[in-house]
Each structure stands twice: as structure tokens, then as C-alpha cells.
Amino acid sequence: MIDNGLLVQMLMGALLGLSVYLPLAAGQLSLATPAFYAVGGTLAALLSTRWSALGATANGGFPVPSLLLEMALGGVLAGLLALLVGRLVLRLQGIYLAIATIALVEIVRVAILNLPFTGGAVGIFAIPQPFDTAAGYLLPALALLALAGWLCQRLELMPLGRAMAAIRHDELAASCMGLDTTQVKLTAFVLSAMLAGSTGALAAHFLNTWNARQGSFDTSITTLAFVVLGGSRTWLGPVVGGLLLTALPELLRPVGDVRLVLFGLVILLGPVLAPQGLVTPALLERLGGWSLRSGASRKTENAQP
Amino acid sequence: MTTSSPPSTAGSSGPIERQQRGALRLAALLAAGIGVLAWLGRSSDPAAKPLPAGPLTLGAAIAFTGNANLYGQDQRMGLALAERWAQQTGAPARPVRLQLEDGASDEPSAIAAFNLLIRQGVIALIGPTLSQQAFAADPIAQRQGVPVVAPSNTAKGIPEIGHFISRVSAQSSVIAPLSIEEALRRDPSIRRVAVFYAQDDAYSTAEVAIFQKALAARGLNPITVQRTQLADNDFQTPITSALQLKPQLVVLSVQAVAGGNLIRQLRELGYRGQIVVGNGLNTPNIYPICQRWCDGILIAQAYSPELNTPINRRFQQLFGQAHGDRPPPQITAQAFAAYQVLFEAIQRLQRKGGLTGVTLGQARANLMSELLSGTYATPLGPIGFSPEGEVRQDRFYVAEVRMAPGGRDGRFALVRELQLQENQP
Amino acid sequence: MIETLLQLLLNGAASGGVYALVALGYTLVFSVLGVINFAQGALFSVGGYLTFLLMGGKIGVNGALPGWGLPGGLPFWLALLVAAAGSGLVGLLVERVAFAPLRRRNAEPLLALITSLGAGVVVVNLLQLLMGAEGYAFPHGTDALGGLPGALMIAGARIRTIQLLLLLTSAGAVLALSLWLERSKGGRALRAVAEDATTAQLLGINSEAMVRLAFFLSGALAGLGGGLIGVSVSLPGPYFGIGYGLKGLAVLVLGGLGSVPGAIAGGLLMGLAEALVPSAASGWRDALAFAILFAVLLLRPSGLLGRRTVEKV
Structure with missing residues (x-):
């Protein structure tokens, strides 16, 4: 049912979900992820097709280390852009920030469409392939996801993560407590951009082609839906949301022409039925509380309110 | 709260620790799930299996959703008419059935639709609707050796994607x-x-x-x-x-x-x-x-509804029966032609014996060479292919x-x- | 030269008027609930298609019921009004399904972005199933507008009649709405809820009814815009409203969230700015709206005419 190609797309969905989650964990609703994704993808498409030093072969092959280098560079470039833009937009709050970041996505999209070296409407094609099959992409995608997940998991125990949670809870109080809120928010924003940029670089190879249509307003909203449906309180929420929602339209193929109507209904009803998302802190707490040794201790726990 | 339980047991630490442990467990569960999915979904391209007897399946991935549906819906008509035409041309040497999938209007969906059809063992593919999608999905068919006939991709560089990629849509040049x-x-x-x-x-x-x-x-x-x-x-x-x-x-x-x-x-x-x-x-x-x-x-x-050839009259007649008295769009005629060239090539190949005692992969390769070598009287006029798979249409x-x-x-x-x-x- | 400028200004004002309609729709909902209704673009499409059907248009070959159409056909102006009301009803439905359940549960306002977007996806795809993706033009074209000529000369500038009507209609609608908000009892009640829902409740205003009214009016404005654009340039597929929805969003923030005069001024400004982009740079035109928005947000986060208020999302 789910072939390796779709699984790679699902993993990339999870990565983009995490990218939206990171600023949100610091209380910032940023929809800029597709802009950074597009920047990373464009960079990889340009480098791998124009820069022969990376070792693209005549029959369309590409060395894996070069792919990793591109993912790193894509992350760095997106991170630098985020550093630049973040200083400006992170002064905004709530819906203002959301719309400013949508504006950023549109500006980047139009720029990629109009710049003289990005292939215009057709985009860049014949991107060389580091792997023979889609299965090859599973490893870098999983590795990136594991890295991001490990970081998010660690973050909860680190001062940075605690500061982010404090800002999300009450920004004013956090700054009164002497937190450098700007710095914390900016760090989250840059991390989010780096993740999206690296994912974009990987996606450019996976998709064989890259054009301005890849990072758009639609992607902004779909990636936000990953977070909202999966759950925005823990990092596993966006991962689960990204995996499921990317697979959903494909799994709905048997219903034929109405599959996008059903997809829309899921997005519409999901938050109504599960306002906290699928993965909630309470769920994790229950999962973590399960004792592997015996059911007896659990019984006593449950007996308490 | 459960702080009253002794601190030594696993399930009794504070909520943060329990959440962390829960997250790790869920992450491990997900990783295992992804591992299983990766194993189950590993490349099971049926190319190595012998070609089963019975009807061959043509896969078509065109846009039924999104912006490109404007073209996809006209292409769907052309494919449906071609199917009817094929059924009415007497008993074929090898029956052909059509499997339609929504290639949508974006690149990931086109890739997913191609992958799906290839795994289902189609003999050849028609689509996708947009050139940008073709640059994403065609390399996959090329790598797996599945013939593709593009009904509407006009961008420069499509047949150059590889030996297995061809088109019936003439470039604007x-x-x-x-x-x-x-x-x-x-x-x-x-x-x-x-x-x-x-x-x-x-x-x-x-x-x-x-x-x-x-x-x-x-x-x-x-x-x-x-x-x-x-x-x-x-x-x-x-x-x-x-x-x-x-x-x-x-x-x-x-x-x-x-x-x-x-x-x-x-x-x-x-x-x-x-x-x-x-x-x-x-x-x-x-x-x-x-x-x-x-x-x-x-x-x-590239297509004139007023062209007076038997096949175009037949096409017009079928179109009129299905959609009333109006001329068919060019893109419908081109989709018809994409099906037609594959259908005729399959019949020729069947008669030559190129489809007996071979694996699916060999059958696909044989079909591609057969497709490129033939000429076809289509509603567009007589067409053929260059060795690269570019359409050779000399009547405009x-x-x-x-x-x-x-x-x-x-x-x-x-x-x-x-x-x-x-x-x- | 003067004629050209006049022509450009009129063109810009006409598109600006439609942007203002869409932005006003957002504004009404935002001012009472503090959330943005992402289904607004889909309602714009609904208005266009409803106007088409009410005028006696027939569904094309790719629709669910090819060749079907409503019996008879209303004159354009009546069809436009009925279609606007119809879009308003769809707006009400969106409120029931995508907003009300969240409000009852006191959920995060962020969720409404997603549910309303989901509602938009459903509406647009249903439209596509019903009508197909082909372009539709109105049954009688501009001839339906009382036999007016295709274009008029104004002080030496040639402008399409329909464009002028578009400008006048949107100006009329905007004016009527502003007056109603300012003067009438219902309008004042709506503004009271927007100011402070709790106080309004204490004053005996049914705030739930006001929320519904805001959604109805908001949908009607979008529908009106869709019908007008439809008759001006035909219906180029079910997705055509989405672009206007996005542009309206930029206008909304440009003028100031929740500010009625801001939405109008923002719309006009955006339309004029776009009309003045030279053709050589037209590729960058779509970025212009957002670049202006970006600049305004950074210099004056509350918008051109907005007040500094508490953000709810």
C-alpha cells in the first residue's frame, strides 16, 4: 500500500511539521517553513546541476557525500536568511507574525520564479540522483528526522527549551523574569529554517526537479495542519501529523474523485474532534507511566484521582 | 498525582520524566512502524516476473484535481473515447485495459501516481498532465524501464529524459x-x-x-x-x-x-x-x-477538427456521441492519440511474438522499441517518433x-x- | 499621457474595490471573533458560480450534471444579489461547522485557521465536482447590462463598462456597509460585540447572533466580489477565488486588522499600486502586495489605519 517513495514523502512531511513546531514551541506562529524549504531546494538544484565539482556523473548519478553537503548548505543558507528576516519579523506577534511569514513565502516564491538563473516557470530539471531507488532516500530522511527528534527531545530538558516553553506560556512574564526573549525566539526560528532548508535540499533530489511551485501558501497551511492535527504540545505531534496527513490523500485514492473533499473534511473535523491533536502530553505521560514489570502498580495509580 | 509511590519504581517519577519516557517509547514505536512500512513497501516492481496472459494494463496518471484539472478533464475524455474506439475495432490480438489514476497538479502526486501504477504492473504509462510534473515523474519510469507517452507535455527536454520517454504533443517551435x-x-x-x-x-x-x-x-x-x-x-x-x-x-x-x-x-x-x-x-x-x-x-x-481522414471522422463521431455536437479540443485528440499509438504498438508486438514468453520488464522494453519504430494514422494526422521519442508530426x-x-x-x-x-x- | 494615467487609475481602483470587498469580509469576522476565516477565498468562488447558475448558465460537459441549469434566468443584478445572499448562507454554514464547535470548547484560536481552511478545501473541491474545471462565461456577457457599450470614454480614457460598474458596485456595497455599521441598531450591536463581547452581553446584545450576522455579511461580500469578477473576466475555474482570498488577506493587514476604513483604503492602495507596475516587471507584481505588507508590518504593525489592540491568535 505504502511504497518507499510515499514513505520518503511522509518523512519529509514529518520534517516540515517539526519545522513549523519549533517556533510554535516558543509561542510564535510562523508559516515561513515553505520559504526556507524552497530556498534549500533551489540551492541544491542549482548546485547539483551547475557545479560539476560536486561530482554529478554523465548518466545522472550523484555522490552521497555531496548530497549531505548540500543538505548542510541548504540548512545554513536558510538559517542565515532566517537570522536576517527573524530580527525583523519576530517583533510581531500572533496573527501579524503569521501573515508576515506568509508574505515572506510569497516573496520568495515570486523571486524564484523571476530570478534569471532558476529556470523560470519550468524550473530546474534533470537533478542527478544519489540513489537508484526511492528506498535510498529513506536513510538520509530518517537520519535527519532522528537528529531533529533527538534535538527536540533534549530541548525539553535544556535551558533553551525551558525558555521557549516559558515564552509560549506567557511572553511578558518570561521577559520580566529576565529572559532574553528575542534571542530565544530567534534561535527557535533559525533552527526551524535550517531544518526546512535541509529538507528542501533532500526533496530537490527526490523530486528530480525543482520549481517555484514547491514552496507556496498552500504548503504553509498544510504544514500547519500537520502540527495542529498531530498535536502542537509535543514534538511527536507534528511528526505523527506529518506522516499521516502526507499519506492520507494517497490512501484515499480508492474513493476516486471525492478524495480531496474527504481530505478537506479530515482537516476540518480533526481539530473539532481532537482540539489537542492526536499526540498530547497526557498521552505521552500515560505511555511513559506504563510499567513494563507488572500491572499491579498501574492499578494503584489509576485508583488515585 | 502519583508522587506518593516509592521513587525507585519505573512508573512513578514526575510528569516531565514520564512524558519524556513516553515520548521515547512512542518514538521507538514510530521508528518500528516506519521500519515495517519500509520493509513492506520495498521495491516490488514486478518487472522480473513473467508477463501474465490476458489483457495488458495501460496506466494513465492525469490531473483530476487541482488547477491542471482544466486539461486533465479534457484528457480523460480523449482516453475514454480511445478505449471505446479500441473496443470497436474488432477483436484485438491482445486486449488492453486502462487504469486511471489522479496525477493531480503537483509534482509529489505525479510521482506517487507513477509509482503506484508501475507497482501494479502496467505495461506503459500515459501522462502526466503538466511538463513540470513530467520532469519529476518521468525519471522514475525511465529508471524502471517503463514506456511513457506524454499526451500534453510540450516543454523542451521531455524526450531527452531518457529512452523510455516519448510524447505525441508537438513542441510549439x-x-x-x-x-x-x-x-x-x-x-x-x-x-x-x-x-x-x-x-x-x-x-x-x-x-x-x-x-x-x-x-x-x-x-x-x-x-x-x-x-x-x-x-x-x-x-x-x-x-x-x-x-x-x-x-x-x-x-x-x-x-x-x-x-x-x-x-x-x-x-x-x-x-x-x-x-x-x-x-x-x-x-x-x-x-x-x-x-x-x-x-x-x-x-x-497541431490538431484540426476539420481534418478529413477516416480516423478523425471516427474520433469526431465518438466525441459527438459522448459530448454533443461540438469540436473536440486539441488536448483531447492528443490524449486519444497517446492511447492509440500504445494500443497499435501492442497489437503489432503481439503479432510479432514480442509479448510471449517474456518478463514484464522485457515486454516493456520491447514495447518501447516497437512504439518508436511505427507510424500511426491518428486524429492529429500521420505521426511517428524520432529515436529519442520526440513526436514526428509533419502536418500542421x-x-x-x-x-x-x-x-x-x-x-x-x-x-x-x-x-x-x-x-x- | 493624462488619459493613460486616468485609465490606469480607474483600472486600479476597480480591482482595488474588489480587494476591499474581500478584505472587509475578513474584517467583519476578525473584529467579532479575532480570527481569520481562511474559507473566504472559496466563498468568493461560490459567489461567482452561483451568479452564473442564477443567470441561467448551464453546467459544462465535465460537471456532475452536464447541460443542467436552473430553469429561466434572473437578470444580472438580481442574480448577483441572490448569489451574494447564497454565499452568505454558505458562510453561515462554515461558521457552524468550522468555528462554532471550537468556540464552544474554548479551543485555541489557531485551530480555526485550520478548520476554516479545511472548509475551503471542501467547498472548492465540491464546486469542481459539480461544475468541472472549465472556464465559464456569463450567459449574456456584458449585453445583460442593459445594452451598454463594451467600453466608455471618460475624459479621453477608454475603460471597459463592466470595470466601471464593478467599481461603482463595490463602492456602493462598501459605503452601505459602513453606514449600516455606523448608524443602524444592528450595526452598532455588531460593533459593540467587536469592542468587548462580555460588556455587550451585559448590555443584552446576543453576541452569538452577531457572530452569525458577521459571517453572513462576510460571505455575502465575498460572493458579491466573486459575481462581479465573474461577469468581468468570466470564471476561470473553481480555484479562482483563492488568489483573491490571499490578496484580501494582505489588504486586511495593510489597512489594519479589524478596521473598516483601513480595509477600504488598503484595497484601493493595493489595486492602484498593482496597476502602476510596468509590464516589464509584472512578474514581480504578486510580490508587490506582500512586499508592501511586509514593509507596513515592520514600520507600523497595526496597519495603516488600525489601532493597537490585543491579538487573539
Whole structure:
């Protein structure tokens, strides 16, 4: 049912979900992820097709280390852009920030469409392939996801993560407590951009082609839906949301022409039925509380309110 | 709270620790799940298996959802008509069935649809709808050795993706100059030409370059080139600035609905000269948009509804039965042709024995060589393929739109039919 | 030269008027609930298609019921009004399904972005199933508008009649709405809820009814815009409203969230700015709206005419 190609797309969905989650964990609703994704993808498409030093072969092959280098560079470039833009937009709050970041996505999209070296409407094609099959992409995608997940998991125990949670809870109080809120928010924003940029670089190879249509307003909203449906309180929420929602339209193929109507209904009803998302802190707490040794201790726990 | 339990047991630490542990457990669960999915979904391309007896499956991945559905729905008609045509041409040597999938309008969906169809063991693929999608999905078919016939990809570089990629949709480079020739034949005094094109559309940008070259070859330099956007439908501003320069000929390369609007607004704003339009407007879908204002525009066609050949008459008849009395769009005819060439190649190959005692992979490879070697009498006219898979179509048409008095309906009246000697890929 | 400028200004004002309609729709909902209704673009499409059907248009070959149409046909103006009301009803439905359940549960306002977007996806795809993706032009075109000529000369500038009507209609609608908000009892009640829902409740205003009214009006404004654009440039497929929805969003923030005069001024400004972009740079035109928005947000985060208020999302 789910072939390796779709699984790679699902993993990339999870990565983009995490990218939206990171600023949100610091209380910032940023929809800029597709802009950074597009920047990373464009960079990889340009480098791998124009820069022969990376070792693209005549029959369309590409060395894996070069792919990793591109993912790193894509992350760095997106991170630098985020550093630049973040200083400006992170002064905004709530819906203002959301719309400013949508504006950023549109500006980047139009720029990629109009710049003289990005292939215009057709985009860049014949991107060389580091792997023979889609299965090859599973490893870098999983590795990136594991890295991001490990970081998010660690973050909860680190001062940075605690500061982010404090800002999300009450920004004013956090700054009164002497937190450098700007710095914390900016760090989250840059991390989010780096993740999206690296994912974009990987996606450019996976998709064989890259054009301005890849990072758009639609992607902004779909990636936000990953977070909202999966759950925005823990990092596993966006991962689960990204995996499921990317697979959903494909799994709905048997219903034929109405599959996008059903997809829309899921997005519409999901938050109504599960306002906290699928993965909630309470769920994790229950999962973590399960004792592997015996059911007896659990019984006593449950007996308490 | 459970803080009362002794601190040594696993399930009794604080909520943060328990959450962390829960997250790790869920992450491990997910990782295991992904591992299982990766194992279950590992490349199970059935190419190595022997080709089963019975009907062969053609897979088509075209846009049923998203913006490109505008073209996808016309292609769906063409494929359905071709299926009916194939059923009615007597008992085929090898029956063929069609498997349709939604290739949607974006690249990931096209890839997913191609992967799905390839794993289902199709013998060949038709699609995807947009050139940008073709650049994403075709390499996958190429790597797995599955023949692809593109019904509507016109961008440069599609057949070059590889041996298994071909198309029946002629590039604009071949077609576009013909209508300019006709306009200049009608009025040799034309000196002032205005050009409009959609700058963010892959098709228009390619076609307008050809138009410009054709103009330059006749010593004409456009007095103005107006750039529009794919989603634009209000063209007053560019028209206003173009009309100030008093053009005698307007050349436009945009997609169908936008083109209809552009023509109508040009006329409403007082332009009376000739209009030459690109191949994207070769669809009766423009009639309701520009209505009586469509009258008189010149268009070069890769498909003429008025072509009088047995197969085109048959195609027209089938189209009329299914969709009422109106001419079929070019894109429908091209989708029909994509099915037809594959169907005929399969029949020839079956008779030659190229489909017996082979694996699916070999059958696909044999079909590709057979496809490229043949010639086909299609509704588009006689076509064949270059060794790269580029369509060789040597008959093109110039038509003039003539609208019925009510302005609701019209036809593409054939003005000239051109036979090209040798057609460079 | 003067004529050209006048022509450009009129063109810009006409598109600006439609942007203002869409932005006003957002504004009404935002001012009472503090959330953005992402289904607004889909309602714009609904208005266009409803107007088409009410005028006696027939469904094309790719629709669910090819060749079907409503019996008879209303004159354009009546069809436009009925279609606007119809879009308003769809707006009400969106409120029931995508907003009300969240409000009852006191959920995060962020969720409404997603549910309303989901509602938009459903509406647009249903439209596509019903009508197909082909372009539709109105049954009688501009001839339906009382036999007016295709274009008029105003002080030497030639402008399409329909464009002028578009400008006048949107100006009329905007004016009527502003007056109603300012003067009438219902309008004052709506503004009271927007100011402070709790106080309004204490004053005996049914705030739930006001929320519904805001959604109805908001949908009607979008529908009106869709019908007007439809008759001006035909219906180029079910997705055509989405672009206007996005542009309206930029206008909304440009003028100031929740500010009625801001939405109008923002719309006009955006339309004019776009009309003045030279063709050579038209590729960058779509970025212009957002670049202006970006600049305004950074210099004056509350918008051109907005007040500094508490953000709810």
C-alpha cells in the first residue's frame, strides 16, 4: 500500500511539521517553513546541476557525500536568511507574525520564479540522483528526522527549551523574569529554517526537479495542519501529523474523485474532534507511566484521582 | 498525582520524566512502524516476473484535481473515447485495459501516481498532465524501464529524459510560426506588432520565444512585449499600454481561459487589427469566454477538427456521441492519440511474438522499441517518433475562428494545411 | 499621457474595490471573533458560480450534471444579489461547522485557521465536482447590462463598462456597509460585540447572533466580489477565488486588522499600486502586495489605519 517513495514523502512531511513546531514551541506562529524549504531546494538544484565539482556523473548519478553537503548548505543558507528576516519579523506577534511569514513565502516564491538563473516557470530539471531507488532516500530522511527528534527531545530538558516553553506560556512574564526573549525566539526560528532548508535540499533530489511551485501558501497551511492535527504540545505531534496527513490523500485514492473533499473534511473535523491533536502530553505521560514489570502498580495509580 | 509511590519504581517519577519516557517509547514505536512500512513497501516492481496472459494494463496518471484539472478533464475524455474506439475495432490480438489514476497538479502526486501504477504492473504509462510534473515523474519510469507517452507535455527536454520517454504533443517551435506567416500573407503591410505572453507559464514562455524568432525572421521587431501572469484575467492595464503604440498585429501566447479574456478585452478596448494566438487556445473552451469577439483570430494547430481522414471522422463521431455536437479540443485528440499509438504498438508486438514468453520488464522494453519504430494514422494526422521519442508530426494547420451569429458557438475553420518536409526534433 | 494615467487609475481602483470587498469580509469576522476565516477565498468562488447558475448558465460537459441549469434566468443584478445572499448562507454554514464547535470548547484560536481552511478545501473541491474545471462565461456577457457599450470614454480614457460598474458596485456595497455599521441598531450591536463581547452581553446584545450576522455579511461580500469578477473576466475555474482570498488577506493587514476604513483604503492602495507596475516587471507584481505588507508590518504593525489592540491568535 505504502511504497518507499510515499514513505520518503511522509518523512519529509514529518520534517516540515517539526519545522513549523519549533517556533510554535516558543509561542510564535510562523508559516515561513515553505520559504526556507524552497530556498534549500533551489540551492541544491542549482548546485547539483551547475557545479560539476560536486561530482554529478554523465548518466545522472550523484555522490552521497555531496548530497549531505548540500543538505548542510541548504540548512545554513536558510538559517542565515532566517537570522536576517527573524530580527525583523519576530517583533510581531500572533496573527501579524503569521501573515508576515506568509508574505515572506510569497516573496520568495515570486523571486524564484523571476530570478534569471532558476529556470523560470519550468524550473530546474534533470537533478542527478544519489540513489537508484526511492528506498535510498529513506536513510538520509530518517537520519535527519532522528537528529531533529533527538534535538527536540533534549530541548525539553535544556535551558533553551525551558525558555521557549516559558515564552509560549506567557511572553511578558518570561521577559520580566529576565529572559532574553528575542534571542530565544530567534534561535527557535533559525533552527526551524535550517531544518526546512535541509529538507528542501533532500526533496530537490527526490523530486528530480525543482520549481517555484514547491514552496507556496498552500504548503504553509498544510504544514500547519500537520502540527495542529498531530498535536502542537509535543514534538511527536507534528511528526505523527506529518506522516499521516502526507499519506492520507494517497490512501484515499480508492474513493476516486471525492478524495480531496474527504481530505478537506479530515482537516476540518480533526481539530473539532481532537482540539489537542492526536499526540498530547497526557498521552505521552500515560505511555511513559506504563510499567513494563507488572500491572499491579498501574492499578494503584489509576485508583488515585 | 502519583508522587506518593516509592521513587525507585519505573512508573512513578514526575510528569516531565514520564512524558519524556513516553515520548521515547512512542518514538521507538514510530521508528518500528516506519521500519515495517519500509520493509513492506520495498521495491516490488514486478518487472522480473513473467508477463501474465490476458489483457495488458495501460496506466494513465492525469490531473483530476487541482488547477491542471482544466486539461486533465479534457484528457480523460480523449482516453475514454480511445478505449471505446479500441473496443470497436474488432477483436484485438491482445486486449488492453486502462487504469486511471489522479496525477493531480503537483509534482509529489505525479510521482506517487507513477509509482503506484508501475507497482501494479502496467505495461506503459500515459501522462502526466503538466511538463513540470513530467520532469519529476518521468525519471522514475525511465529508471524502471517503463514506456511513457506524454499526451500534453510540450516543454523542451521531455524526450531527452531518457529512452523510455516519448510524447505525441508537438513542441510549439514547430507549430507557432505558421499562423504568423498567414497573418502577414493577409496583410503584408504589417510593421507594428504587439506581443503578450504569460511569463510564469512554461508553455507560453517557450512559445513566445518562437513567435519572436518567426517575427524577427521577417524583419519585424515587436513594438511592445507585455508580460502577464498565469492567473491573470484582467488585462486592461497591459492592453492600455500596448494600444497606445497603435499595433497592426497582436500576437498572444497564454492559456485558454486567459486568452479568451485577453481577446475580448482587446476588442472591447477598441483594437480592430488581426490577432494571432498560440496553440494553447486550440480548444472550443474559449468560445464561451470571448464569444463574438473570438471571430477572425488566427491559430496554428497541431490538431484540426476539420481534418478529413477516416480516423478523425471516427474520433469526431465518438466525441459527438459522448459530448454533443461540438469540436473536440486539441488536448483531447492528443490524449486519444497517446492511447492509440500504445494500443497499435501492442497489437503489432503481439503479432510479432514480442509479448510471449517474456518478463514484464522485457515486454516493456520491447514495447518501447516497437512504439518508436511505427507510424500511426491518428486524429492529429500521420505521426511517428524520432529515436529519442520526440513526436514526428509533419502536418500542421492554420485555422481561423468563425463564430456563429449568436456568438455562443463557433468553429476552427481550416485555412491552410501545411506539410513540413523534415521535422527536427 | 493624462488619459493613460486616468485609465490606469480607474483600472486600479476597480480591482482595488474588489480587494476591499474581500478584505472587509475578513474584517467583519476578525473584529467579532479575532480570527481569520481562511474559507473566504472559496466563498468568493461560490459567489461567482452561483451568479452564473442564477443567470441561467448551464453546467459544462465535465460537471456532475452536464447541460443542467436552473430553469429561466434572473437578470444580472438580481442574480448577483441572490448569489451574494447564497454565499452568505454558505458562510453561515462554515461558521457552524468550522468555528462554532471550537468556540464552544474554548479551543485555541489557531485551530480555526485550520478548520476554516479545511472548509475551503471542501467547498472548492465540491464546486469542481459539480461544475468541472472549465472556464465559464456569463450567459449574456456584458449585453445583460442593459445594452451598454463594451467600453466608455471618460475624459479621453477608454475603460471597459463592466470595470466601471464593478467599481461603482463595490463602492456602493462598501459605503452601505459602513453606514449600516455606523448608524443602524444592528450595526452598532455588531460593533459593540467587536469592542468587548462580555460588556455587550451585559448590555443584552446576543453576541452569538452577531457572530452569525458577521459571517453572513462576510460571505455575502465575498460572493458579491466573486459575481462581479465573474461577469468581468468570466470564471476561470473553481480555484479562482483563492488568489483573491490571499490578496484580501494582505489588504486586511495593510489597512489594519479589524478596521473598516483601513480595509477600504488598503484595497484601493493595493489595486492602484498593482496597476502602476510596468509590464516589464509584472512578474514581480504578486510580490508587490506582500512586499508592501511586509514593509507596513515592520514600520507600523497595526496597519495603516488600525489601532493597537490585543491579538487573539
